[in-house]
Amino acid sequence: xxxxxxxxxxxxxxxxxxxxxxxxxxxxxxxxxxxxxxxxxxxxxxxxxxxxxxxxxxxxxxxxxxxxxxxxxxxxxxxxxxxxxxxxxxxxxxxxxxxxxxxxxxxxxxxxxxxxxxxxxxxxxxxxxxxxxxxxxxxxxxxxxxxxxxxxxxxxxxxxxx
Numbered sequence: 109x110x111x112x113x114x115x116x117x118x119x120x121x122x123x124x125x126x127x128x129x130x131x132x133x134x135x136x137x138x139x140x141x142x143x144x145x146x147x148x149x150x151x152x153x154x155x156x157x158x159x160x161x162x163x164x165x166x167x168x169x170x171x172x173x174x175x176x177x178x179x180x181x182x183x184x185x186x187x188x189x190x191x192x193x194x195x196x197x198x199x200x201x202x203x204x205x206x207x208x209x210x211x212x213x214x215x216x217x218x219x220x221x222x223x224x225x226x227x228x229x230x231x232x233x234x235x236x237x238x239x240x241x242x243x244x245x246x247x248x249x250x251x252x253x254x255x256x257x258x259x260x261x262x263x264x265x266x267x268x269x270x
Contacts, residue, residue, distance in 0.1 A: 115185035161241035
């Protein structure tokens, strides 16, 4: 099973939002589709990835492209699924957009890899041990999830406007 390619495990119809979509509409799309990660793209061209936690504290009318955190780590469909696992671990990301010749063709997530027996270790919150929406501000900052950051008065910078 570990010799599968990314194209064999990826989702071919990821949830997409256009760059000028509002934060509110992006959150609605994520909720309606039951996903945490949205690919910001238009006409097959990837602009970036946003997690719903990157949108929570943003003004609802803001364009979603303003919440893209960093350049996306991507993978090719022909790459081994094991390489996708390694890239997620090294880059500390939960999903990889899949590009063929620069065009978006899918997404592979931690869950997709876990389902084929290639679990990606989860980043855990220092306080609650949860694995959802865990971020760090700097090298000396604790790994903390959105809820623990808010309830403990920790910096919300990872979730604030970039």
